[in-house]
Amino acid sequence: MAESSLFWDTLIELIEESKIVPVVGPDLLTVEGPDGPRPFRAQLGEQLAEYLDVAGDNLPPGGELNAIACRYLAGGNQIEDIYSGLKTVATKMDDLPVSEPLLQLADIRPLKLFVTTSFESSLVRALNQQRFAGKEKTIVLAHSPTEVEDLPGDIAALNAPVVYHLLGKLSVTPDYAVTQEDMVEFFHSLQSETRKPPLLFDELNNQSLLILGSRFSGWLARFFMRMAKGRRLSSRGRQDYIADLSVSSDEEQVMFLKSFSRATKIYRSGSSIDFVRELHGRWREKHPEDPVAAPAATPAVSSEPEMEAGAVFVSYASEDREAAERIKSALEDEGVDVFFDREQLEPGNDWETKLMRSIRQCSLFLAVLSHQTLTPQRRFFRLEWDLAFKEARKASFSYDAAFLIPVCIDDTRQDDPNLPEMMRKSQWAPLPGGQPTVEFVQRVRDLYRRYQKSMVGVA
Numbered sequence: 001m002a003e004s005s006l007f008w009d010t011l012i013e014l015i016e017e018s019k020i021v022p023v024v025g026p027d028l029l030t031v032e033g034p035d036g037p038r039p040f041r042a043q044l045g046e047q048l049a050e051y052l053d054v055a056g057d058n059l060p061p062g063g064e065l066n067a068i069a070c071r072y073l074a075g076g077n078q079i080e081d082i083y084s085g086l087k088t089v090a091t092k093m094d095d096l097p098v099s100e101p102l103l104q105l106a107d108i109r110p111l112k113l114f115v116t117t118s119f120e121s122s123l124v125r126a127l128n129q130q131r132f133a134g135k136e137k138t139i140v141l142a143h144s145p146t147e148v149e150d151l152p153g154d155i156a157a158l159n160a161p162v163v164y165h166l167l168g169k170l171s172v173t174p175d176y177a178v179t180q181e182d183m184v185e186f187f188h189s190l191q192s193e194t195r196k197p198p199l200l201f202d203e204l205n206n207q208s209l210l211i212l213g214s215r216f217s218g219w220l221a222r223f224f225m226r227m228a229k230g231r232r233l234s235s236r237g238r239q240d241y242i243a244d245l246s247v248s249s250d251e252e253q254v255m256f257l258k259s260f261s262r263a264t265k266i267y268r269s270g271s272s273i274d275f276v277r278e279l280h281g282r283w284r285e286k287h288p289e290d291p292v293a294a295p296a297a298t299p300a301v302s303s304e305p306e307m308e309a310g311a312v313f314v315s316y317a318s319e320d321r322e323a324a325e326r327i328k329s330a331l332e333d334e335g336v337d338v339f340f341d342r343e344q345l346e347p348g349n350d351w352e353t354k355l356m357r358s359i360r361q362c363s364l365f366l367a368v369l370s371h372q373t374l375t376p377q378r379r380f381f382r383l384e385w386d387l388a389f390k391e392a393r394k395a396s397f398s399y400d401a402a403f404l405i406p407v408c409i410d411d412t413r414q415d416d417p418n419l420p421e422m423m424r425k426s427q428w429a430p431l432p433g434g435q436p437t438v439e440f441v442q443r444v445r446d447l448y449r450r451y452q453k454s455m456v457g458v459a
Helices: 005-016 040-052 064-074 080-092 100-106 122-132 180-191 198-206 219-229 251-260 272-286 318-333 351-361 380-392 421-425 438-455
Strands: 020-024 030-033 036-039 113-116 139-142 162-165 208-212 241-243 312-315 364-369 404-408
Touching (some): 005 020, 030 040, 040 064, 040 080, 100 122, 180 219, 208 219, 241 272, 318 438, 364 438, 380 404, 404 421
Parallel strands (some): 020 113, 020 208, 113 162, 139 162, 312 364, 364 404
Antiparallel strands (some): 030 036
16 A cells, blocks of 8 residues: 555655654665666675675575675685675775665755665765765765764754764775674674764654665664664654565564554555655655756866875874874985875775775885874774785785884883784884984885885896
8 A cells, every 4th residue: 555645745844854864774775787776785795705706696685795704704714804805896886876766865955964774885976976966075974893983063064964884884894794793793882882973873863764775674673773762662752764675574573663663654665765766756846946966077087196106104193193204204305205194095985995005005014103002992093004914914024025114103012912913023113202213214215215126127
């Protein structure tokens, strides 16, 4: 039975008054196949299975990635490979057109805060395409069990929409949910008073929810709604909407919501894609004067400088910038190219890919160590370290052919347990206060020049 006019009118009024937050799941992500649109996750799963060399047949719809992870781990492999492999495969699919349901959702302009349970960048791309002619202006935030990232402030005061990745954002490190175990960890951290983002949950507690194709089935859907609502589901309050086949096709789930969350409206006339199509049509019928979606602009060729291949990469905590600058200046005085300012990475959806490429192309990785770097919190320099460790493991580096060189600028101990093992085992260069010694500068210069000669085949 089709939903009533009251169902749609009430929903549109909530949108007009900016009192609803879409929770966007993977079911809205589609790609064009030979037989029409198919789920993005299905195609991603097939390509990941091929990349990891595991069987890619009979994958459960909606659970493709978890199934592949289980098959890979059953072969005695390392779980870390799954995340870096998925990053590689998914990045190659960034050039695919954004799916129509996401573009339609992005075209409804009063929607400003989007929560997504997907790690892909498709929703961000849809918003940038529809609202900013392809320019990267959407604010992108992500939760991680190891780091708290919250909303920047009052959503209404921002001049751009916000996409919050509730279950993490695509990365080479395990900071996003792929497996069912990951889901447990993310939901556990979101329940923690010290780990959940308070401003985000204030918004979710005070707004209605529009849950779209998130595939939260069984108790997970109930638990998520309780967590977002901040009170018993049976208590009177806002009206939520669910367009999700995994919910609407589960009669036990429907009965539970009708009994204990009577203000929740369940769309039962089709899929989440059908729902968005009808919502967009009704919205356009009522608001034909809204700005028409601007065509995606051809990305401009950046005038920002790329890192010189073979440059020396200097990684540091922001508090140690002054000391790091002294090291940089001393090396540049000796003709060494130094990659120092992270702004050269040009912020955007693929900043992490650019960072990985920069570290892969550098001749040396200098890690500036101090008490500031002993923090257990997930800081930017920690991501740089992780990528450098991966690069260093590709070959056995001798003292004369070093890649990773820790540079200690205070009395931090080399055996400090808060430092990664690879950092503790590497040969340190003690530079108190960041004052470079003649020996240090000469060593780095010689290693840099040796690398440059190797690149052009000079012995």
